[in-house]
Amino acid sequence: xxxxxxxxxxxHLPIIGTIIGLGLFLVSLSANKDDLKQASLGVxxxxxxxxxxxxxxxxxxxxxxxxxxxVSVDLIQTHQGAALLALVFMEITGAFALIGLWQFSRxxxxxxxxxxxxxxxxxxxxFSIVTFILMAITGNTGGEIRHPEVIAGNEAPSSxxxxxxxxxxxxxxxxxxxxxxxxxxxxxxxxxxxxxILGAIGVLNLRILGFLKQLPVAPLxxxxxxxxxxxxxxxxxxxxxFIGMPPFYADNPDFQLKMVAIVIAGTNLLLFYCTSAFRPLxxxxxxxxxxxxxxxxAASSLLLWIAIVFLGRYIPSFEVYHH
Amino acid sequence: MSFFxxxxxxxxxxxxxxxxxxxxxxxxxFILSFHALGMGMAVGAxxxxxxxxLGVARDLPLSPLKGLYRIIWAGFWIxxxxxxxxxxxxxxxxxxxxDFYIKLVLIGVxxxxxxxxxxRVFSDSSLTEPAMMLQGRSLAxxxxxxxxxxxxxxxxxxxxxxxxxxxx
Numbered sequence: 084x085x086x087x088x089x090x091x092x093x094x095h096l097p098i099i100g101t102i103i104g105l106g107l108f109l110v111s112l113s114a115n116k117d118d119l120k121q122a123s124l125g126v127x128x129x130x131x132x133x134x135x136x137x138x139x140x141x142x143x144x145x146x147x148x149x150x151x152x153x154v155s156v157d158l159i160q161t162h163q164g165a166a167l168l169a170l171v172f173m174e175i176t177g178a179f180a181l182i183g184l185w186q187f188s189r190x191x192x193x194x195x196x197x198x199x200x201x202x203x204x205x206x207x208x209x210f211s212i213v214t215f216i217l218m219a220i221t222g223n224t225g226g227e228i229r230h231p232e233v234i235a236g237n238e239a240p241s242s243x244x245x246x247x248x249x250x251x252x253x254x255x256x257x258x259x260x261x262x263x264x265x266x267x268x269x270x271x272x273x274x275x276x277x278x279x280i281l282g283a284i285g286v287l288n289l290r291i292l293g294f295l296k297q298l299p300v301a302p303l304x305x306x307x308x309x310x311x312x313x314x315x316x317x318x319x320x321x322x323x324x325f326i327g328m329p330p331f332y333a334d335n336p337d338f339q340l341k342m343v344a345i346v347i348a349g350t351n352l353l354l355f356y357c358t359s360a361f362r363p364l365x366x367x368x369x370x371x372x373x374x375x376x377x378x379x380x381a382a383s384s385l386l387l388w389i390a391i392v393f394l395g396r397y398i399p400s401f402e403v404y405h406h
Numbered sequence: 407m408s409f410f411x412x413x414x415x416x417x418x419x420x421x422x423x424x425x426x427x428x429x430x431x432x433x434x435x436f437i438l439s440f441h442a443l444g445m446g447m448a449v450g451a452x453x454x455x456x457x458x459x460l461g462v463a464r465d466l467p468l469s470p471l472k473g474l475y476r477i478i479w480a481g482f483w484i485x486x487x488x489x490x491x492x493x494x495x496x497x498x499x500x501x502x503x504x505d506f507y508i509k510l511v512l513i514g515v516x517x518x519x520x521x522x523x524x525x526r527v528f529s530d531s532s533l534t535e536p537a538m539m540l541q542g543r544s545l546a547x548x549x550x551x552x553x554x555x556x557x558x559x560x561x562x563x564x565x566x567x568x569x570x571x572x573x574x
Contacts, residue, residue, distance in 0.1 A: 130529070152507075200522070267565045271558050277442070278557070280451030286474070295473045302466035306454065389443060396439040 086143030100130035131177020164247025169217035258327035279313025343392035447481025509559035
């Protein structure tokens, strides 16, 4: 299987997922159904994770088509531009959705516990609508690459895609060429994100595993948004690294494995620590032992995030052996 | 210049050559990965303590958090061992870079601040929680700033060196 195949496997999921998520979200808002709202926030968060490898596998597909003269470079760049804009808005939607989901899973004292804040709901609505439009343009421009017969006679290429393509170039310029300091600063931020993830999610996992047992679990859950912030920082800085030097990453097996691990670890975070599945755990007081199933989830979460750190540090080594 | 001769001797030692040049996946990149993990443990656990002192997760009882010091120390010793191995691999690269000394000083001060937090906030069991938070507030801010400095100085080591090894 070529890396280009991953793009075919993944590229429809963010588009279909955004439609499903937005549909569910609109129904949940008009019917005022909390469980539906929770489901749609879950869909948005999960799709935000899947959109990362979907975007990145596009570069492998692009390499695949490079020697093919009947495939238009212009169309590919327009598609990539739309895809990057869609990805950025998808990640912002996903971050807000995950915070909203986390608020659902809260079991605090206040009367508003267990429901997402109004401004989070508004932000998810706004960003998901923009994402939906951008995803539609991405799908449309992507389809045109291999199916130029659908392009009407003198139809202009998507202006949104063209803007996005310009954005890709600007980002590339600022990340790689503008100054020697941008890349190290982004790396620094990537490490700060790592610390937030390991600190916030790690301390909760350790408590569930039985370490620091004197701590009640519910208030530790308050650290999760800091972990989500870490994930968001690292997704954004990671995307910037990728745009800066796509050939360094796109075909690197270690990097591909890291992306898979991120989707799994992110899903673990979303399902077990940001849904009502967490509520029974939130009842654990000082000295209480967590059930074995929760310990299994905590251990897998901890190991996955550590594996992601290791896979990240090994990325350049695979590049060295590649050449 | 005996200083440079020592660096040369270290660089030519079997261990140094192995860490640098071995194709084994357990050589350089493995040590570097542990160095990132140790950072996550020491700094991550410190940040949780600092954040709690500064008022994040107020419902969380503060005193049991002293158990996190075990994670900080485990992380610290992982950093000492992995850091020494990385230094053995590239002594000239590190020791000719002023940033390396800045990083060492910042680590020393950051660890000292964590010990002061341990002493002033966690050792006196007669303190109420608000008193503990008040005692630790400025130290927690310093701790965050210092760890940020340590991580930044460490990250910059990869971009600011002048010589990669003895021969240039």
